[in-house]
Amino acid sequence: MKTLLDVVRDCDNFPYAEDTDQVYEQLRSSLWKFYLPEDPRPHGLMVDSVVEKMPWTSNFRVIRKPIKEVHLIQPEGPNWQEKCTQIIEQQVELAREKGVFPALGKTRHEIFPIVGANFSVGIDRSAFSMLGSIGRGVHMTVYTRTESGLKFWIPQRNFNKAYGGLLDNTVAGGMALGEKPLECLVREAEEEAGMSEELIRENARAVGTVTWMSVSDERARGQAGLINPGVLYVYDLEVGPEVVFKVVDDDVYAFHLMGTEEVKRAMLEGRFKPASASVLVDFFVRHGIVTAEEEEDYTEIVSRLHRKLPLPTSSQP
Amino acid sequence: MKTLLDVVRDCDNFPYAEDTDQVYEQLRSSLWKFYLPEDPRPHGLMVDSVVEKMPWTSNFRVIRKPIKEVHLIQPEGPNWQEKCTQIIEQQVELAREKGVFPALGKTRHEIFPIVGANFSVGIDRSAFSMLGSIGRGVHMTVYTRTESGLKFWIPQRNFNKAYGGLLDNTVAGGMALGEKPLECLVREAEEEAGMSEELIRENARAVGTVTWMSVSDERARGQAGLINPGVLYVYDLEVGPEVVFKVVDDDVYAFHLMGTEEVKRAMLEGRFKPASASVLVDFFVRHGIVTAEEEEDYTEIVSRLHRKLPLPTSSQP
Numbered sequence: 001m002k003t004l005l006d007v008v009r010d011c012d013n014f015p016y017a018e019d020t021d022q023v024y025e026q027l028r029s030s031l032w033k034f035y036l037p038e039d040p041r042p043h044g045l046m047v048d049s050v051v052e053k054m055p056w057t058s059n060f061r062v063i064r065k066p067i068k069e070v071h072l073i074q075p076e077g078p079n080w081q082e083k084c085t086q087i088i089e090q091q092v093e094l095a096r097e098k099g100v101f102p103a104l105g106k107t108r109h110e111i112f113p114i115v116g117a118n119f120s121v122g123i124d125r126s127a128f129s130m131l132g133s134i135g136r137g138v139h140m141t142v143y144t145r146t147e148s149g150l151k152f153w154i155p156q157r158n159f160n161k162a163y164g165g166l167l168d169n170t171v172a173g174g175m176a177l178g179e180k181p182l183e184c185l186v187r188e189a190e191e192e193a194g195m196s197e198e199l200i201r202e203n204a205r206a207v208g209t210v211t212w213m214s215v216s217d218e219r220a221r222g223q224a225g226l227i228n229p230g231v232l233y234v235y236d237l238e239v240g241p242e243v244v245f246k247v248v249d250d251d252v253y254a255f256h257l258m259g260t261e262e263v264k265r266a267m268l269e270g271r272f273k274p275a276s277a278s279v280l281v282d283f284f285v286r287h288g289i290v291t292a293e294e295e296e297d298y299t300e301i302v303s304r305l306h307r308k309l310p311l312p313t314s315s316q317p
Numbered sequence: 318m319k320t321l322l323d324v325v326r327d328c329d330n331f332p333y334a335e336d337t338d339q340v341y342e343q344l345r346s347s348l349w350k351f352y353l354p355e356d357p358r359p360h361g362l363m364v365d366s367v368v369e370k371m372p373w374t375s376n377f378r379v380i381r382k383p384i385k386e387v388h389l390i391q392p393e394g395p396n397w398q399e400k401c402t403q404i405i406e407q408q409v410e411l412a413r414e415k416g417v418f419p420a421l422g423k424t425r426h427e428i429f430p431i432v433g434a435n436f437s438v439g440i441d442r443s444a445f446s447m448l449g450s451i452g453r454g455v456h457m458t459v460y461t462r463t464e465s466g467l468k469f470w471i472p473q474r475n476f477n478k479a480y481g482g483l484l485d486n487t488v489a490g491g492m493a494l495g496e497k498p499l500e501c502l503v504r505e506a507e508e509e510a511g512m513s514e515e516l517i518r519e520n521a522r523a524v525g526t527v528t529w530m531s532v533s534d535e536r537a538r539g540q541a542g543l544i545n546p547g548v549l550y551v552y553d554l555e556v557g558p559e560v561v562f563k564v565v566d567d568d569v570y571a572f573h574l575m576g577t578e579e580v581k582r583a584m585l586e587g588r589f590k591p592a593s594a595s596v597l598v599d600f601f602v603r604h605g606i607v608t609a610e611e612e613e614d615y616t617e618i619v620s621r622l623h624r625k626l627p628l629p630t631s632s633q634p
Contacts, residue, residue, distance in 0.1 A: 016625055017334035017335075017341070017627075018334075018625050018626065018627035019627075024334070180609070180610055181608075181609045181610065182608075182609075182610060205604070205605045206602075206605040206608045206609065207602070207603050207604075207605065208602045208603060208619050209609075209615065209616050209619045209620075211616065211619070211620055231616050233609050285523075285524070285525045286524050286525060286603060287522070287524075288522045288523040288524065291498075291499075291523045292497070292498045292499075292523065292526075292550055293497055293498065293499060296631045296632075297631060298526065298631075299526050299528065299548050299626075299630040299631070300625070300630055300631065302525050302526045302528070302623050303526075303528055303623050303624060303625035303626070304625065305623070306619050306620045306622070306623035307620060307625070308333055308335050308617070308620035308621065308624070308625075309335065309616075309620070310334075310335035310336075313616040313617055314613045314614060314616070314617065315613075
């Protein structure tokens with residue numbers, strides 16, 4: 001049986017400098033930092049197997065020593081910022097044509113932003129994790145109070161999806177380029193759970209972020225071994241017993257109404273998508289369901305739920 | 318004017334490996350790791366000015382190379398664990414007699430635990446920060462709902478104390494050796510604010526931890542430049558408008574009832590004790606008063622409020 005700390009570590013599984021200077025340093029120095037033009041801050045952490053196989057065009061500069069870096073070269077002209085998304089797309093398309101990455105699927109026509117960039121730039125969802133940039137999304141936990149304690153509306157993911165069959169948060173989705181967290185939540189809550197914009201804007205409560213750094217495995221159904229730093233904007237929504245969730249979307253197989261102990265057991269048995277389990281652990285901490293008295297890893301769990309990422313999360317002032 | 322991120326950084330001011338590998342590494346390697354017997358994990362981070370001036374007795378082994386370490390040598394006999402607190406006390410007393418640390422005050426007769434140790438061991442509050450161990454306490458924010466929004470019961474610290482005259486959380490105090498968080502909260506709430514045990518046990522809600530690593534400055538009225546890692550167990554308590562706080566203790570100069578904007582302005586003007594400001598920023602995040610839409614440093618702030626400490630926070634399994 002897992003512990004709650006194991007559950008959080010399943011999502012946040014990249015080593016910490018604070019724990020093991022040496023392992024952390026080895027892993028960090030094995031990664032390639034990805035840079036955008038006119039910005040000294042890295043925006044991605046790419047692995048050898050991506051950088052070495054990628055058929056780099058002259059739009060990129062690959063530096064091997066003394067530090068491993070990949071730079072998108074500043075395009076010509078005054079509005080060069082607008083060309084960057086297209087340049088990245090062309091690069092991914094070339095790799096797709098050459099078939100160098102078997103796990104790289106078709107274009108999803110959904111552009112995810114490069115978080116923290118000083119201008120609007122993104123990359124198609126299909127290739128996003130190859131860049132090792134910060135993935136950003138929203139998660140909302142919907143719960144109701146009953147005589148036997150809190151109950152949670154927990155969807156089970158459809159079996160044809162990544163993390164198929166696993167449990168999830170009531171509403172969960174990735175933020176599109178240019179989208180703000182609440183705006184994204186309103187869209188996803190309607191698409192995935194048929195909830196009205198009014199209900200969300202009036203009753204959903206922003207309660208912080210959950211952040212992590214993970215190394216991808218086979219459950220994500222893409223290439224394994226990629227670096228995935230993540231930020232989730234977290235919301236709570238309490239509803240009355242009259243609210244019942246039904247499947248309105250292909251992403252969800254079924255909605256379950258689960259009590260606190262049932263959710264905890266499912267987490268410890270690994271039946272949740274890892275990031276979704278972390279968001280629920282954070283809920284349990286904030287609502288006093290998990291306490292320092294009963295959970296000896298309490299402080300460590302809370303810290304790991306809010307990892308400081310090694311890439312910028314906001315644009316430069 | 319400060320930003321909210323500046324407020325959090327005022328408390329959590331030690332560099333991060335994620336930001337500046339080099340500065341972090343320099344600072345980390347300048348520190349001496351403090352070890353207890355039969356435990357491979359460090360429990361303190363001491364600075365040169367303490368280790369070099371300390372008149373070490375033969376109860377300690379000081380290793381200069383290749384890594385700077387101070388070890389408490391395992392005492393003779395079967396119950397050696399019980400002798401460790403006394404050995405530390407004798408060492409501090411010798412330093413006090415010789416007058417090598419002008420900022421080291423009189424014995425406070427209040428033993429703070431060495432957090433994460435595998436047995437019960439502590440050090441007098443007066444010398445605690447010289448060891449660079451994790452300081453541990455509880456903070457509770459008491460608030461009430463009014464027609465004009467939330468109001469907070471904010472004490473102002475007495476002028477003869479460390480951080481004299483600065484604003485604080487409603488209840489705040491350090492955990493004694495062997496004390497559990499809720500037990501400590503009950504004691505402090507009664508001592509500092511005259512609140513009943515029943516009120517605390519029934520209504521205070523555990524909501525997580527706030528953690529940081531700071532380098533001490535003159536405001537703490539002790540030696541400056543020491544390493545202070547900290548863990549606060551955080552609680553929220555909502556009370557009705559009939560509850561009025563009055564000074565019952567020498568530590569508090571006055572209680573103020575302050576609105577959200579008033580608290581925020583006081584934080585930005587540096588009128589709060591740094592750790593107390595961080596706990597209130599965490600409250601503002603958890604209650605949706607500060608949101609990602611309005612605060613561009615949102616993710617960074619949330620991560621820094623929950624720093625992962627480079628020392629263990631629980632005993633070894």
